[in-house]
Amino acid sequence: MTDFIADRAATRKPDFSNAHLRKRYRAEARFKLYGIAAIVAALGMLAFLLGSIVMTGSSAFTQTEIALDVTLDRAQIDPNGTLDPEVLAKGNYRKIVRDAIRAQFPDVSGRRDLRELYRLVSTGSDFTLRQIVETDPGLIDTTQTIWFKSSADIDQLNKGAIPRDVVESDRRVSDAQIGWFDKLSADDRTRRSFNTTFFTSGDSREPEQAGVLGAVVGTTLTLVVTLILSFPIGVMSAVYLEEFAPKNRWTDLIEVNINNLAAVPSIVFGLLGLAVFLNFFELPRSAPLVGGLVLALMTLPTVIIAGRAALQSVPPSIREAALGVGASPLQTVSHHVLPLAMPGILTGTIIGMARALGETAPLLMIGMVAFIVDIPRSFTDAATVLPVQVFLWADAPERAFVERTSAAIMVLLAFLILMNLAAVLLRRKLERRW
Amino acid sequence: MKIKTLTLAAAITVGMVGAAEARDQIRIVGSSTVFPFSTAVAEQFGKSSSFSTPVVESTGTGGGMKLFCSGVGEDHPDMTNASRRMKKSEFEACTKNGIDITEVQVGFDGIVIANAKSGPDISLSLEQVFLALAAEIPQGGKLVANPNKMWSDIDPSLPAQKIEVLGPPPTSGTRDAFVEIAMEGGCKTLAGAKELGLANKACHAVREDGAFIEAGENDNLIVQKLEANPNAFGIFGFSFLDQNADKLKGATVDGTMPEFEEIAAGNYPVSRSLFFYVKQQHVGVIPGIKEFVTEFTSENAWGPDGYLIGKGLIPLPDAARAAMAKQAQGLQPLSM
Structure with a gap:
C-alpha cells in the first residue's frame, strides 16, 4: 500500500x-x-x-419618579423643636408622605383604595424624606416639592413591562392606579430620571431601592485578596519550578498535580474553604477575606501554568548571555528572565482573575450567596459579589428585577473590561522585543 | 511596590484580628422559599431600628438546619428558615449540641401547576397529577412504566395534548413538597395502588422519560419557557404565578383554583407551611434577635395588610396568627 x-x-x-x-x-x-x-x-x-x-x-438605568408637595409639619417630625438628630430620625415621615399623596387625590377614600393609592410611591419614600430633613432641618414647617421614586410596579407600567391592555385581575397594577398615574403624568408630576440608586446602594427586596454598590465593593475586596495572594505565590512557584528546581520525580509529581488542580471544579475549592478556613481557622462566614482565599486557591494553578509557559518562552540565549558576563543565577532571573516573561505572566494572571470574578459556586459554601444590605467596609464584613447578585436577582419573582439582572450583568462585564484593560496597559508598558 | 504589598498584607492581618470581635449582626440561613420574606423583614428591620441589617443566606431548608444545629456561639447562625417543619432527627441533633429552639410558623405557600394564557384551561385531580407524572403506575393489577403520553390518555375530558411538565429538580424544597403533597396525595386515592406497594415514599418517583422536565431551581426560567411553549405546564411557587398573572394561569386542582384566598383558607390542596427557628441561647448575646422576631410577627409585616403579603406570603388565619405571635415573642421552647 x-x-x-x-x-x-x-x-x-x-x-x-x-x-x-x-x-x-x-x-x-x-x-x-x-x-x-x-x-x-x-x-x-x-x-x-x-x-x-x-x-x-438598559431600562434599569432610569427610574420613574413622582413629584409630591410635602408639608413638613413640625408636629410630625420634631414636636419640641429641639432639632435633636435622634428625634428627627423618629419622625412620622410615612404619614407626611401619605398625606401628600392624598392631597393630590382628595376624593379617594376607603381602606382598600387608599392602600392602592399609597402604593404609587416606593415604600422607601419615608426614608428618602427622612434623609432630606436630616441633612437640612431648616426645611421643617415649609412645603416642598420633592421627587419620590415610584413603586417598582408603577415603574414597570411606565416602561411598558406591565401591559395596560390585559384584564385588571391579570396585572399587578389596578385600573385605578393607572388612572391616578396618568393624571399625575398629565399634571407633569412624573418623570423618568437616571437611576442613581442602582449605583449607590446595596441590595434591597424592593427593586426600586436595589443597587449593585454592595456587590461591586464586595467583588473588589475579594479580588484584592485573591490577587495579592495568588500573584506572588504563583510567580514564585513558577520561577522556582522553571529556573531552579532539579528535574526529578518530585518535581514531576508536583507538576502533574498543579496541572490537575487547574481542572478541578470550583465547588470543590468551596468545600475546602468551608472545611479549612471556616471550620478549622474559624474565620467569619460570608467574608471577602475567606472568599478571596478560596478564589486564590482556585486561581493559583492557572497563574503557575501560565507563568511557567511565559518563562519557557524566554530564549535560552538571554540566560546564557547573562550568565556568561558573570551574573549570578538570581540576577539572571530577576534582571533578565522575569522582566521578559512578565507580559505572559500578567496574561495568565488576568485569565485566572477573570475566572475568579465570575465564580459563584465556591462562594455558596462559605456563605457569600446571601442577602446583604449594608455595604461592606472591611475584609471581614459580610459581603457578596457581582455574579451572586445576578444569581439572586434572577431568582426573584418581582418583574422589575428582570431588567436589574441584565443591568447587573452589564456592570459585571464593565468590571471585567476594566480589569482586562488594566492588564493590557501594564503589558504594553512591560513588553520588550528582542 | 514592596511597601505597598507589605501594607496590604498588614491590612489583611488586621482584618483577621478584627474577626475576633463580637458579632453584632444577626445571621439567618435556610430555605430559599422563605428567603424573600426573611430578607424583606431584615431590610425593614435594618432601616427602622438601630441594629444593623441581618445577613440572610439562602442555603435550602436541609442545609440551613445543619448549620443551625451545629452549635452555640458566634460562628453559628442565630435563625434558620424552613419550608417544612423541623424533622425529629434534626431536633435531636440540635438538642445534642445544647440548643433550645423556638419554632415560628410564618404562613403558607401554594405550589401551582400553571401554563401560558394561550394554552388550554385545565382542571386536575391529585390522582390525575399522579397518573401524569409518576414513574410507575398500576395497570391491570401490576406496576408498569407510565404509559400515558397525552393528557387525554388519563381522562378523555382532559385536552388531547402531549404531557409536558416543567418542574424543579430533586434538590429543591418545592419539589420535595410537591411530591409529598400532590404525588403522595394522588397515590393515596388511587384504587389498587397500595396493594402494589405504592404508598408513602414509593409514590415520590417522578417519570424520567421526557414528560417531566427538570427545569432548574430558577422559577423565572420556568415562567419564560411556559410563555414560549403554550403546550407545556410548569410547577412552581404561588408568588411567581401572582407576579406573572398576565402571562400565566393556574390549573384547578381538586376543584380549587390556586388563588390567594383559597390557599389562605386551606382549601387549595397543594400548599405547605413555612417556618423559622430561633436559637434561644443567642437571644441577648447577639443584639436584636428578640426585636427581629417581634418585627417579623408584627401585623405590619405578616398581617393581611402587611408588606410580606406584597412579597407573596399567604398569612395564617387571624386567631392562629395572634397566638403564634405571642408564642414567638415569648420565645416558647419547642419540644418534640
Missing part, C-alpha cells in the same frame, strides 16, 4: 493545467470563506448575547 503511494508520488509529474490550478485556487478561497464564516458566527452570537442583555437591561 505505502509502496504504491510512494511509487506514484515519485513518478507523478507536476500538473500545470488550468483546470487543476483553478481547483486549487477554489479550494483556497473556500477555506478562507470557512474561516470568515466561523468568525462571523462567533461575533453574531456575541452580538446577540450582548444585544439581548443591553435591550432588557
Whole structure:
C-alpha cells in the first residue's frame, strides 16, 4: 500500500493545467470563506448575547419618579423643636408622605383604595424624606416639592413591562392606579430620571431601592485578596519550578498535580474553604477575606501554568548571555528572565482573575450567596459579589428585577473590561522585543 | 511596590484580628422559599431600628438546619428558615449540641401547576397529577412504566395534548413538597395502588422519560419557557404565578383554583407551611434577635395588610396568627 503511494508520488509529474490550478485556487478561497464564516458566527452570537442583555437591561438605568408637595409639619417630625438628630430620625415621615399623596387625590377614600393609592410611591419614600430633613432641618414647617421614586410596579407600567391592555385581575397594577398615574403624568408630576440608586446602594427586596454598590465593593475586596495572594505565590512557584528546581520525580509529581488542580471544579475549592478556613481557622462566614482565599486557591494553578509557559518562552540565549558576563543565577532571573516573561505572566494572571470574578459556586459554601444590605467596609464584613447578585436577582419573582439582572450583568462585564484593560496597559508598558 | 504589598498584607492581618470581635449582626440561613420574606423583614428591620441589617443566606431548608444545629456561639447562625417543619432527627441533633429552639410558623405557600394564557384551561385531580407524572403506575393489577403520553390518555375530558411538565429538580424544597403533597396525595386515592406497594415514599418517583422536565431551581426560567411553549405546564411557587398573572394561569386542582384566598383558607390542596427557628441561647448575646422576631410577627409585616403579603406570603388565619405571635415573642421552647 505505502509502496504504491510512494511509487506514484515519485513518478507523478507536476500538473500545470488550468483546470487543476483553478481547483486549487477554489479550494483556497473556500477555506478562507470557512474561516470568515466561523468568525462571523462567533461575533453574531456575541452580538446577540450582548444585544439581548443591553435591550432588557438598559431600562434599569432610569427610574420613574413622582413629584409630591410635602408639608413638613413640625408636629410630625420634631414636636419640641429641639432639632435633636435622634428625634428627627423618629419622625412620622410615612404619614407626611401619605398625606401628600392624598392631597393630590382628595376624593379617594376607603381602606382598600387608599392602600392602592399609597402604593404609587416606593415604600422607601419615608426614608428618602427622612434623609432630606436630616441633612437640612431648616426645611421643617415649609412645603416642598420633592421627587419620590415610584413603586417598582408603577415603574414597570411606565416602561411598558406591565401591559395596560390585559384584564385588571391579570396585572399587578389596578385600573385605578393607572388612572391616578396618568393624571399625575398629565399634571407633569412624573418623570423618568437616571437611576442613581442602582449605583449607590446595596441590595434591597424592593427593586426600586436595589443597587449593585454592595456587590461591586464586595467583588473588589475579594479580588484584592485573591490577587495579592495568588500573584506572588504563583510567580514564585513558577520561577522556582522553571529556573531552579532539579528535574526529578518530585518535581514531576508536583507538576502533574498543579496541572490537575487547574481542572478541578470550583465547588470543590468551596468545600475546602468551608472545611479549612471556616471550620478549622474559624474565620467569619460570608467574608471577602475567606472568599478571596478560596478564589486564590482556585486561581493559583492557572497563574503557575501560565507563568511557567511565559518563562519557557524566554530564549535560552538571554540566560546564557547573562550568565556568561558573570551574573549570578538570581540576577539572571530577576534582571533578565522575569522582566521578559512578565507580559505572559500578567496574561495568565488576568485569565485566572477573570475566572475568579465570575465564580459563584465556591462562594455558596462559605456563605457569600446571601442577602446583604449594608455595604461592606472591611475584609471581614459580610459581603457578596457581582455574579451572586445576578444569581439572586434572577431568582426573584418581582418583574422589575428582570431588567436589574441584565443591568447587573452589564456592570459585571464593565468590571471585567476594566480589569482586562488594566492588564493590557501594564503589558504594553512591560513588553520588550528582542 | 514592596511597601505597598507589605501594607496590604498588614491590612489583611488586621482584618483577621478584627474577626475576633463580637458579632453584632444577626445571621439567618435556610430555605430559599422563605428567603424573600426573611430578607424583606431584615431590610425593614435594618432601616427602622438601630441594629444593623441581618445577613440572610439562602442555603435550602436541609442545609440551613445543619448549620443551625451545629452549635452555640458566634460562628453559628442565630435563625434558620424552613419550608417544612423541623424533622425529629434534626431536633435531636440540635438538642445534642445544647440548643433550645423556638419554632415560628410564618404562613403558607401554594405550589401551582400553571401554563401560558394561550394554552388550554385545565382542571386536575391529585390522582390525575399522579397518573401524569409518576414513574410507575398500576395497570391491570401490576406496576408498569407510565404509559400515558397525552393528557387525554388519563381522562378523555382532559385536552388531547402531549404531557409536558416543567418542574424543579430533586434538590429543591418545592419539589420535595410537591411530591409529598400532590404525588403522595394522588397515590393515596388511587384504587389498587397500595396493594402494589405504592404508598408513602414509593409514590415520590417522578417519570424520567421526557414528560417531566427538570427545569432548574430558577422559577423565572420556568415562567419564560411556559410563555414560549403554550403546550407545556410548569410547577412552581404561588408568588411567581401572582407576579406573572398576565402571562400565566393556574390549573384547578381538586376543584380549587390556586388563588390567594383559597390557599389562605386551606382549601387549595397543594400548599405547605413555612417556618423559622430561633436559637434561644443567642437571644441577648447577639443584639436584636428578640426585636427581629417581634418585627417579623408584627401585623405590619405578616398581617393581611402587611408588606410580606406584597412579597407573596399567604398569612395564617387571624386567631392562629395572634397566638403564634405571642408564642414567638415569648420565645416558647419547642419540644418534640
